[in-house]
């Protein structure tokens with residue numbers, strides 16, 4: 001595939017953004033600045049970026065509990081993300097959502113989701129809506145290997161198939177659902193095989209190769225926009241951190257992690273860019289530095305932001321009603 | 329006496345029953361090697377093996393359904409749903425199947441099964457990991473609902489639940505897992521349907537469940553400094569309900585305050601209030617007071633979460649409001 005220098009640089013920048021953002025979040029979690037459940041995307045950057053670079057702002061995605069990477073790849077702004085993780089008023093969800101629910105509806109994000117497998121049927125609905133409204137919008141549905149064992153996965157795949165909906169199912173197979181290795185939670189090696197049962201294409205791709213992901217997603221998005229129906233893309237990848245921050249990861253071998261860390265998608269892409277003359281070492285370092293300072297600015301923004309007001313707790317439950325508060 | 333955490337007490341109950349009865353087994357997400365998301369099953373897999381402490385895929389509906397099928401055919405499953413919030417995914421199996429099979433079949437089938445359900449806020453886990461959904465379950469005839477508030481009750485009630493021949497929804501509160509308490513040396517069952525007075529008092533009866541019992545006891549300490557003695561009653565099982573103990577206390581104090589962490593609208597606390605009003609209205613000297621979470625999803629930010637969930641201060645203020 002012939003990709004413009006601009007697009008390649010954008011991909012690199014976004015992968016770097018995810019990495020740096022997540023690394024800082026990990027530190028901030030350890031320092032107690034970011035509370036709650038935090039599931040990091042480190043190691044899986046190529047998947048979100050390779051897919052989302054094919055999308056327009058008007059396209060939709062459904063995301064997961066491990067959603068920071070999806071949001072950044074779709075064009076989310078770090079400062080509003082960080083403020084949300086800090087539980088501040090200025091965050092994407094006014095501090096009401098936190099890491100697991102961080103979303104920017106303006107760029108088509110139908111939620112990060114705390115319920116495993118819940119995004120799948122929602123993606124069917126947004127695909128159906130695009131069809132009924134006569135737009136060319138597509139929906140990308142991100143979910144994990146673990147989620148592929150929920151009933152919702154099967155119901156959604158079938159419905160999207162019979163209605164030939166513009167949905168791209170992207171399974172991030174990072175080998176584990178919490179402590180359950182894929183070979184313990186299902187009897188197949190390639191989740192993409194399941195597409196066959198529903199009568200549409202399923203493709204497995206190296207999820208740590210951003211260009212390979214981009215290419216496969218490109219074809220799937222094209223099919224979807226042309227009305228040819230859904231595709232299931234399985235991206236084989238690996239999470240470097242525990243399932244959530246604080247997980248001691250006693251269920252996996254150190255060697256396995258090391259093996260996957262050696263397949264780090266970021267230096268791998270950097271090498272490609274350098275070797276093919278798309279970017280110099282210096283330019284890449286430049287990107288890294290500017291991303292680092294952007295992340296720092298996001299942290300500063302979050303720290304300076306106000307906490308939500310108690311009165312905010314009772315708004316947004318309904319569009320037209322405010323719930324009762326309490327006197328204390 | 330032994331000192332145990334609430335989580336250890338639950339594990340001890342499961343260990344006790346796994347040892348005693350070969351029909352008992354555990355299943356759920358990450359309950360094996362990982363030891364459970366909150367560490368409750370711990371090392372049981374090492375002691376009893378992967379057959380009897382069984383990791384499942386992420387498939388709540390199949391977990392609940394498999395428990396039913398196993399229970400109907402001679403086993404005594406103890407299923408864990410990692411957070412009560414995910415019971416929504418398993419609801420058909422619990423509501424339309426587990427709760428109704430015995431009745432629909434004219435009493436010809438028994439379902440000795442337990443579904444363990446951690447609930448509650450307090451750890452900034454936000455809207456989909458902090459709910460208190462006991463009312464969803466108490467509303468369904470055919471399910472017993474148990475909710476211990478301290479280690480000794482966790483131990484005794486879980487033993488009874490596992491030995492019970494009916495589907496039991498066993499609710500646990502996440503904030504209690506690390507709480508320590510005295511537990512009898514023998515692993516004895518505590519019968520379902522027996523409340524306990526956690527602190528005697530004469531000025532008002534505070535009926536509290538789960539983590540709210542601890543908050544009510546703290547409120548009681550504060551109130552005592554002002555000469556107000558509240559009686560804290562923990563029903564321990566939400567159904568069957570020990571009306572004798574609860575009503576007995578209200579008949580003595582003539583005041584009833586109900587404290588639950590659920591969203592107040594449609595909560596189990598409302599059902600209790602209605603029963604008190606219907607059955608012993610004449611004994612009341614003041615209106616029944618219900619304290620619950622605000623009718624919102626649980627927000628992420630700490631200050632909002634604290635505001636939405638009932639606190640000791642709310643209990644103190646509300647008790648005073650009817651004295």
Ligand SMILES: Cc1ncc(C[n+]2csc(CCOP(=O)(O)OP(=O)(O)O)c2C)c(N)n1
Nearest residue numbers: 066114115116144145146147176177178414
């Ligand atoms: C319905 C439901 N069941 C269980 C959980 C608890 N849980 C959160 S993430 C997770 C594992 C998900 O695995 P996978 O889909 O592979 O995504 P990954 O975390 O690997 O990105 C589980 C079991 C949940 N949030 N929702």
Ligand SMILES: [Mg+2]
Nearest residue numbers: 144145176177
């Ligand atoms: Mg996974």
